[in-house]
Amino acid sequence: MTEDDKKRPASEVDAKPVTHQPKKKVHRRKYKTKEVDSTSPLGVLQYEIEEVLKEHNLTKDNISNDMKYVLNDPDADAKYHRIVSNVKILALISNGDGISIIPHPEDSTKSQIVVVPFGLPGDIGTIKVFKTHPLYVESDLLSIETPSPVRKDSLINCKYFGKCSGCQYQNVEYDQQLKFKRQTIINAYKYFAPKLNELGGLPNVDNTEASPLQYGYRTKLTPHFNVPFSKKELEYRPNVGFGAKGRPTWRKDGEFGPDGSILDIEECLIGTAIINTGMKNERRKFEGEFKKYKKGATILLREDTKVVHNDEEVKLGEGSVDENGVVSHLEVSVEEENTKLVKTCVTNTRQIVKEYINGYTFEFSAGEFFQNNNSILPIVTNYVKSNLSIPNSTPDQRNYLVDAYCGSGLFSITCSKNVSKVIGVEVSADSVKFAERNAQANNIENAKFIVGKAEEIFANIDTPADRTSVILDPPRKGCDDVFLNQLSSYHPAKIVYISCNVHSQARDVEWFINNTEHGKDYYVESIRGFDFFPQTHHVESVAVLALK
Numbered sequence: 001m002t003e004d005d006k007k008r009p010a011s012e013v014d015a016k017p018v019t020h021q022p023k024k025k026v027h028r029r030k031y032k033t034k035e036v037d038s039t040s041p042l043g044v045l046q047y048e049i050e051e052v053l054k055e056h057n058l059t060k061d062n063i064s065n066d067m068k069y070v071l072n073d074p075d076a077d078a079k080y081h082r083i084v085s086n087v088k089i090l091a092l093i094s095n096g097d098g099i100s101i102i103p104h105p106e107d108s109t110k111s112q113i114v115v116v117p118f119g120l121p122g123d124i125g126t127i128k129v130f131k132t133h134p135l136y137v138e139s140d141l142l143s144i145e146t147p148s149p150v151r152k153d154s155l156i157n158c159k160y161f162g163k164c165s166g167c168q169y170q171n172v173e174y175d176q177q178l179k180f181k182r183q184t185i186i187n188a189y190k191y192f193a194p195k196l197n198e199l200g201g202l203p204n205v206d207n208t209e210a211s212p213l214q215y216g217y218r219t220k221l222t223p224h225f226n227v228p229f230s231k232k233e234l235e236y237r238p239n240v241g242f243g244a245k246g247r248p249t250w251r252k253d254g255e256f257g258p259d260g261s262i263l264d265i266e267e268c269l270i271g272t273a274i275i276n277t278g279m280k281n282e283r284r285k286f287e288g289e290f291k292k293y294k295k296g297a298t299i300l301l302r303e304d305t306k307v308v309h310n311d312e313e314v315k316l317g318e319g320s321v322d323e324n325g326v327v328s329h330l331e332v333s334v335e336e337e338n339t340k341l342v343k344t345c346v347t348n349t350r351q352i353v354k355e356y357i358n359g360y361t362f363e364f365s366a367g368e369f370f371q372n373n374n375s376i377l378p379i380v381t382n383y384v385k386s387n388l389s390i391p392n393s394t395p396d397q398r399n400y401l402v403d404a405y406c407g408s409g410l411f412s413i414t415c416s417k418n419v420s421k422v423i424g425v426e427v428s429a430d431s432v433k434f435a436e437r438n439a440q441a442n443n444i445e446n447a448k449f450i451v452g453k454a455e456e457i458f459a460n461i462d463t464p465a466d467r468t469s470v471i472l473d474p475p476r477k478g479c480d481d482v483f484l485n486q487l488s489s490y491h492p493a494k495i496v497y498i499s500c501n502v503h504s505q506a507r508d509v510e511w512f513i514n515n516t517e518h519g520k521d522y523y524v525e526s527i528r529g530f531d532f533f534p535q536t537h538h539v540e541s542v543a544v545l546a547l548k
């Protein structure tokens with residue numbers, strides 16, 4: 001201390017020398033806009049929001065949320081993420097959620113678009129808004145004051161309905177579910193095929209074809225579990241099941257188990273009986289093994305069907321085992337005399353499994369793609385086959401079939417009768433190997449399979465286009481422009497487009513007809529939905545294109 005310091009008051013002496021401190025940066029959160037495919041559920045939501053706005057004479061300016069404020073102002077959370085009563089569900093969106101308009105929490109001249117899972121059109125209820133996005137908010141349905149005319153909660157079969165993300169329509173009569181799915185197809189073509197719609201270039205969408213089984217139909221389920229990063233060794237078994245969605249206080253009688261992003265599910269009522277036996281077995285096994293896991297994982301449960309003639313001995317092979325280490329199996333009788341089906345549940349992705357459809361058997365690796373609802377496959381394959389016929393054909397003319405995206409040969413094989421030659425194309429070499437095996441096992445001699453991209457198929461096809469029908473069954477994202485251009489140049493007599501994403505199908509049909517070289521030569525003969533997944537919002541759509 002200097003002499004001068006001694007003369008100053010203590011507080012000044014103790015004070016630290018003042019240096020220039022850079023201002024502390026206030027971290028402001030920003031809303032991260034994700035790039036989404038326009039035909040994904042979030043992409044489709046943008047069209048659905050526009051539709052609701054148009055119907056209510058509103059614009060995006062009337063409903064947009066100030067995200068900077070919502071994310072950064074401490075008061076905003078309580079104002080925005082609030083309970084709102086008297087909310088009327090206006091419609092369903094394509095993922096099966098309800099959609100509505102509610103007053104804006106701060107600005108009386110504005111509104112908000114709200115998405116309400118498990119809300120049905122006409123329901124009036126109370127919701128809790130829990131998340132805000134620029135053009136809409138997410139909510140949970142808390143209670144229903146006036147139920148929708150289509151709501152029949154007494155039909156709910158599963159105790160997890162309302163919290164499991166798997167099913168959306170268990171409380172709706174099956175006929176009504178089929179109507180909802182038809183509307184999804186109509187909307188998809190409205191949003192993604194506007195030119196065809198405007199010019200009257202689309203047929204009426206046919207009624208959705210029902211699934212013979214409405215529960216107990218799924219031949220594949222993939223329950224999963226998470227392991228938190230922080231855990232060296234798990235102390236409790238984590239939940240094993242399916243993703244959670246919703247806060248089911250509107251249900252008076254559910255039993256939802258512990259909270260978490262994954263629900264703990266012992267039985268899934270849309271799964272087949274043997275898949276549920278497998279689920280029980282694998283859960284028991286996991287109970288003893290969960291401590292070994294450092295990461296989350298998915299358990300594959302895939303039904304395997306062996307066709308056994310009454311005088312043959314049943315050889316079960318590998319499969320999910322019961323508490324005594326015995327492979328669980330179920331026997332099912334079929335119409336064919338002297339024949340029964342023996343079902344087991346496979347968990348190894350590389351194991352070969354079998355399906356039995358319309359008298360044909362199919363083998364494929366358990367982890368590869370195969371349709372999930374065996375009960376509807378005879379109906380779909382017959383429908384596709386009946387739509388491949390080329391107009392004005394005489395029985396003496398040779399006809400051909402190209403099955404692009406053929407997988408392990410489902411359509412190639414079931415549609416191979418009455419055509420001279422089938423060519424299947426598939427990007428997965430493993431699936432092509434099975435397609436060849438399946439053709440052989442079913443005594444199909446007129447089918448050839450090529451490993452390759454559908455986009456490259458036309459270089460190898462030598463069948464006359466005017467005698468050839470083409471089946472398209474691409475993955476959810478649909479076909480790309482390269483493929484559609486080549487298909488148009490090839491100019492086949494008939495196109496049957498099967499899709500598990502009607503939005504990408506509608507986009508592709510619009511583009512094919514309006515933008516490709518010979519697209520204008522075609523018209524859309526029919527569009528029909530098939531209900532591969534009862535109780536859920538999913539719909540498979542088949543569009544048939546023919547030459548004018």
Ligand SMILES: C[S@@+](CC[C@H](N)C(=O)[O-])C[C@H]1O[C@@H](n2cnc3c(N)ncnc32)[C@H](O)[C@@H]1O
Pocket residue numbers: 369370371404405406407408409410411425426427428431452453454455473474475476
């Ligand atoms: C929806 S699955 C249909 C399979 C088959 N039609 C069935 O019903 O079992 C789509 C198939 O397309 C295949 N795939 C994906 N991209 C492809 C491409 N660019 N060219 C050919 N096949 C492709 C996948 O491997 C998958 O087997």
